[in-house]
Amino acid sequence: MNAARLRLLAVFLLAAILAAFALARAHLSADIADFLPQGESEGARFMLDQVRRGPAASLLLFGIEGASRADLAATSRDFAARLRASHLFRFVQNGASLGGGEEQAFLFENRYPLSPATRPEAFTEDALHADFEALLAALASSAAPLASRFGLADPTATFPALLALWAGPSRVREIGGVWFAPERDRALLIARTDASGVDLAAQRVVAETIAAAFAGSRHGSARLLTGGPAVFALAAERAIRGDAETISVFSGLLVLAILALWLRNPLALVAVLIPVVLGMAAALALTTLVFGRVHALTFGFGMTMLGVSLDYPVLWIGHRRPGEAAAATSARIGRTLAVTVAGAASGLAGMGVSAFPGLSELGLFAASGVVAAAFATRLVLAPLVVGAAIAPAEREAPRWLDALEGLRRHRAWTIAPLALALVSLALAPPTLSRDLAELSPVSPAAGDLDGELRAELGAPEVSTLAWVDGRDAETVLEREEALMPRLDALAARGKFASADLAARLLPSARTQAARRLALPPAEELARRITRASAGLGFRDDAFAPFLADAAAARDGKPLTPEAITPPLLASRIEPLLFRHDGRWYGIIAPSGLAAPADFSAIFEDLPHGHVLDIGAEMSALVARYTGQAWRWLALGAVCAVLALIAGFGSLRPLPRVLAPLFGAVVVTLAMLGALGIRLSLFHIVALPLMAGIGLDYALFFARRQQSGDERARTFRTLILCHVMTLATFGLLAFCQTPLLRGIGLTVVIGVVSAMVFSFLIAGRTPADQIRT
Amino acid sequence: MADLARVPERRAIFTETKTLHALAAPIETSGTLFWRRPDRLEKITFPPHPERLALAGTRLSLALGDQPPRDLDLASAPPVAGLIEAIRATLAGDLPALERHYSVGLEGDRAAWRLTLVPSDPEVARFLRTARIEGSGATPRRVTFAETNGDESDMRITPLP
Numbered sequence: 007m008n009a010a011r012l013r014l015l016a017v018f019l020l021a022a023i024l025a026a027f028a029l030a031r032a033h034l035s036a037d038i039a040d041f042l043p044q045g046e047s048e049g050a051r052f053m054l055d056q057v058r059r060g061p062a063a064s065l066l067l068f069g070i071e072g073a074s075r076a077d078l079a080a081t082s083r084d085f086a087a088r089l090r091a092s093h094l095f096r097f098v099q100n101g102a103s104l105g106g107g108e109e110q111a112f113l114f115e116n117r118y119p120l121s122p123a124t125r126p127e128a129f130t131e132d133a134l135h136a137d138f139e140a141l142l143a144a145l146a147s148s149a150a151p152l153a154s155r156f157g158l159a160d161p162t163a164t165f166p167a168l169l170a171l172w173a174g175p176s177r178v179r180e181i182g183g184v185w186f187a188p189e190r191d192r193a194l195l196i197a198r199t200d201a202s203g204v205d206l207a208a209q210r211v212v213a214e215t216i217a218a219a220f221a222g223s224r225h226g227s228a229r230l231l232t233g234g235p236a237v238f239a240l241a242a243e244r245a246i247r248g249d250a251e252t253i254s255v256f257s258g259l260l261v262l263a264i265l266a267l268w269l270r271n272p273l274a275l276v277a278v279l280i281p282v283v284l285g286m287a288a289a290l291a292l293t294t295l296v297f298g299r300v301h302a303l304t305f306g307f308g309m310t311m312l313g314v315s316l317d318y319p320v321l322w323i324g325h326r327r328p329g330e331a332a333a334a335t336s337a338r339i340g341r342t343l344a345v346t347v348a349g350a351a352s353g354l355a356g357m358g359v360s361a362f363p364g365l366s367e368l369g370l371f372a373a374s375g376v377v378a379a380a381f382a383t384r385l386v387l388a389p390l391v392v393g394a395a396i397a398p399a400e401r402e403a404p405r406w407l408d409a410l411e412g413l414r415r416h417r418a419w420t421i422a423p424l425a426l427a428l429v430s431l432a433l434a435p436p437t438l439s440r441d442l443a444e445l446s447p448v449s450p451a452a453g454d455l456d457g458e459l460r461a462e463l464g465a466p467e468v469s470t471l472a473w474v475d476g477r478d479a480e481t482v483l484e485r486e487e488a489l490m491p492r493l494d495a496l497a498a499r500g501k502f503a504s505a506d507l508a509a510r511l512l513p514s515a516r517t518q519a520a521r522r523l524a525l526p527p528a529e530e531l532a533r534r535i536t537r538a539s540a541g542l543g544f545r546d547d548a549f550a551p552f553l554a555d556a557a558a559a560r561d562g563k564p565l566t567p568e569a570i571t572p573p574l575l576a577s578r579i580e581p582l583l584f585r586h587d588g589r590w591y592g593i594i595a596p597s598g599l600a601a602p603a604d605f606s607a608i609f610e611d612l613p614h615g616h617v618l619d620i621g622a623e624m625s626a627l628v629a630r631y632t633g634q635a636w637r638w639l640a641l642g643a644v645c646a647v648l649a650l651i652a653g654f655g656s657l658r659p660l661p662r663v664l665a666p667l668f669g670a671v672v673v674t675l676a677m678l679g680a681l682g683i684r685l686s687l688f689h690i691v692a693l694p695l696m697a698g699i700g701l702d703y704a705l706f707f708a709r710r711q712q713s714g715d716e717r718a719r720t721f722r723t724l725i726l727c728h729v730m731t732l733a734t735f736g737l738l739a740f741c742q743t744p745l746l747r748g749i750g751l752t753v754v755i756g757v758v759s760a761m762v763f764s765f766l767i768a769g770r771t772p773a774d775q776i777r778t
Numbered sequence: 779m780a781d782l783a784r785v786p787e788r789r790a791i792f793t794e795t796k797t798l799h800a801l802a803a804p805i806e807t808s809g810t811l812f813w814r815r816p817d818r819l820e821k822i823t824f825p826p827h828p829e830r831l832a833l834a835g836t837r838l839s840l841a842l843g844d845q846p847p848r849d850l851d852l853a854s855a856p857p858v859a860g861l862i863e864a865i866r867a868t869l870a871g872d873l874p875a876l877e878r879h880y881s882v883g884l885e886g887d888r889a890a891w892r893l894t895l896v897p898s899d900p901e902v903a904r905f906l907r908t909a910r911i912e913g914s915g916a917t918p919r920r921v922t923f924a925e926t927n928g929d930e931s932d933m934r935i936t937p938l939p
Contacts, residue, residue, distance in 0.1 A: 076835065143827070143842060143843070144842070145796075145798055145800070145801065145805065146796070146805045146807060146827040147823070147827065147829045147840070147842050148821060148823075148829060148831045148840060148858075149840060149842075149858070150796060150798065150929070150931070151858055151861060151905060151925065151929070152858060154798055154799070154800060154925075154927060154929050155905065155927065158800050180849065181837070183836060183837075183852075543801050543802050543803055544800055544801060544802070545799070545800055545801060545802050548799075548800035548801070
């Protein structure tokens with residue numbers, strides 16, 4: 007006897023080690039992009055990936071407010087310095103100042119091909135004369151050191167025009183050398199992390215660095231506001247993780263407490279856990295094998311779903327009579343249990359064919375875990391339980407059970423709530439949610455703040471993105487330049503604030519050549535300078551640097567993307583112009599987009615122009631997957647029914663088992679509709695889960711139970727299963743994460759109605775029981 | 779320096795001669811200076827080169843003639859910052875601030891002293907070779923700058939009561 011107990015404990019330990027090993031090998035991935043749909047066309051897929059993982063995803067926006075302007079400016083300066091010193095960022099910018107001397111020197115040297123101010127009319131004698139007069143006034147002023155340094159080499163102010171282009175957003179004010187929001191006292195900063203925005207582990211380190219940097223640079227009562235995709239991803243992950251951790255701890259303890267109270271036997275408690283732990287190990291192993299990794303979300307939800315498999319050992323032990331051999335228990339409930347498992351697993355497996363990456367993973371995880379737990383119950387648990395002699399004592403059915411089962415005589419009345427549910431469903435059908443954002447656990451306020459910072463900084467929108475492609479960088483830049491007049495015209499009409507694109511910063515080689523030709527030849531320029539400066543008091547050689555630079559620029563070679571080497575400048579170009587799979591892409595990112603339709607229209611008739619309305623694209627995807635969901639739900643249902651038929655070997659028991667399930671699904675949908683809850687994919691995912699649990703009830707009540715003891719066993723065991731399920735999913739309904747709440751609510755409504763319907767409809771009347 | 783540091787506020791008129799490498803003849807300007815502890819400086823230049831320069835903290839505002847003022851942050855303009863800091867820290871008698879940016883040499887006695895400042899910050903040193911400030915007692919009388927490109931300026935200051 008003692009050996010049998012030790013064996014049971016040893017098996018439990020072994021199972022736990024196996025599960026821990028599988029978990030360690032599972033490469034739990036927290037990258038939310040893995041879980042989301044991938045896009046319709048090749049192009050959309052690529053760009054969605056760019057948005058999620060590319061430079062746009064690693065952009066961070068900061069606002070500092072709540073203190074005096076001087077304190078805000080000082081905080082901004084210290085904060086930026088600390089962030090730069092951390093070496094976690096590609097760049098940190100808090101003002102127009104373009105980094106160190108390297109950037110300035112590069113732009114000054116290449117001002118003629120790069121600056122839009124290089125036009126023939128800027129170098130006429132009259133234009134030069136006006137420039138020289140302005141320069142003279144500057145030389146007489148306190149700005150003389152600057153004028154003497156830059157003005158003599160660049161009297162046409164080509165460099166300042168270029169600097170303004172690179173300085174970036176135009177809406178910000180500059181106070182004390184740092185950016186401020188246009189309408190309020192809020193210092194603004196923009197930064198890009200080296201790490202990808204979806205690398206949550208790295209972004210967590212970044213978030214800690216930011217918090218520490220701000221704490222160390224805070225002047226007065228300044229406080230920090232943060233926006234950017236990575237901030238959302240982290241917040242979402244934190245909320246989901248927080249929910250998942252709280253819920254799993256609470257519901258785990260609750261379920262254990264219920265089991266302990268019911269079983270009153272610590273050994274039985276350990277025994278009940280063995281199949282679930284083995285099921286988890288198998289599910290992890292199989293999912294890792296098929297997908298190469300397991301998503302953290304899959305693991306979280308999958309484990310909730312595997313909670314269902316706790317029913318199998320409970321049903322087995324609950325139905326075992328003292329002293330009974332495994333084969334004898336199996337003879338009574340083996341078939342019913344097998345049909346239950348087959349039905350539940352096929353329902354869940356339907357999810358596996360979904361093209362929504364997260365769902366197919368979840369389907370595989372849950373279905374394989376359920377099947378493995380069932381096998382573990384029969385093959386591992388059953389002999390152990392016999393050895394350890396775990397079984398509830400035999401008892402006659404209590405009187406109240408007779409009374410309760412007597413209610414089944416009135417089962418025809420169940421048609422009333424069902425009819426009510428059908429009417430309600432017809433009047434208030436649940437609407438489908440098409441917005442992925444509704445699934446987000448992040449508060450809408452955080453989204454508003456992000457939009458506000460984006461608008462104030464003139465940072466590109468995350469909602470709409472356009473691009474042109476071509477076989478090389480030059481082609482792309484020329485195509486962008488061809489678009490620029492139309493973009494500028496639209497911006498002038500207020501349809502959007504501005505568009506960030508590479509060609510504005512780095513003109514095509516063709517445009518650079520045209521600008522070079524706009525510079526007069528050296529002798530001609532020298533002649534014009536002499537005439538234009540006559541009588542102004544300049545020395546003869548005052549404009550020698552101007553002449554030398556212009557001559558050098560005229561003979562220069564075109565600048566290519568690779569030639570832009572200063573780090574800050576390169577970091578501006580890289581996200582806008584890049585190569586992927588042998589093709590070049592130029593991103594056109596609008597900011598302050600007021601009329602998305604007008605913006606998109608520009609690209610419609612362009613063979614190499616593309617536009618992606620990310621919101622619309624995601625909605626279309628979600629709609630498609632939701633539409634698809636009904637298909638895999640149906641597939642799962644058909645598989646489940648086939649499994650039932652195969653298990654029973656006849657069609658006769660089907661109505662008795664399916665009627666309560668049908669009732670439960672109808673009531674659940676009607677309730678969700680009546681509560682005004684919009685059905686998301688995750689509510690739909692919960693339906694096969696709920697049906698799988700309901701199947702337990704229906705099948706076990708439908709069994710012919712030949713003794714009072716057997717009836718009492720079934721009733722007690724099912725109620726225990728029911729209470730455990732309610733404990734788990736009831737807690738889910740209190741989560742912050744809409745996704746978890748959706749699953750919790752659906753399952754709770756579903757299993758309660760399945761319990762009632764199964765008891766009344768699937769269960770047999772006393773007369774029926776006796777008539778064996 | 780201690781004498782300088784005791785004065786809370788100053789008013790003065792100035793005449794400045796700028797000898798620039800690009801111009802054949804020097805430029806003469808004159809105007810008023812106003813300074814108040816700790817970091818305010820205002821320089822108003824009379825016609826024919828009217829100008830108003832105001833400095834508060836690191837924020838510089840410069841208006842030429844009747845044009846709208848342009849704002850400049852000293853941090854982003856080392857050549858200007860070098861000149862401005864030399865004047866302001868001297869007026870404030872703030873030796874530590876001067877020594878942060880320059881190596882400071884002091885000659886003469888209280889009645890006639892001369893500070894020679896050589897920039898230690900390489901960004902400033904690229905533009906400014908030396909600054910000299912002469913004075914007597916608590917009053918600076920003359921500020922001269924020599925820049926690396928050969929430009930020089932010489933400002934003579936007469937305090938107002």
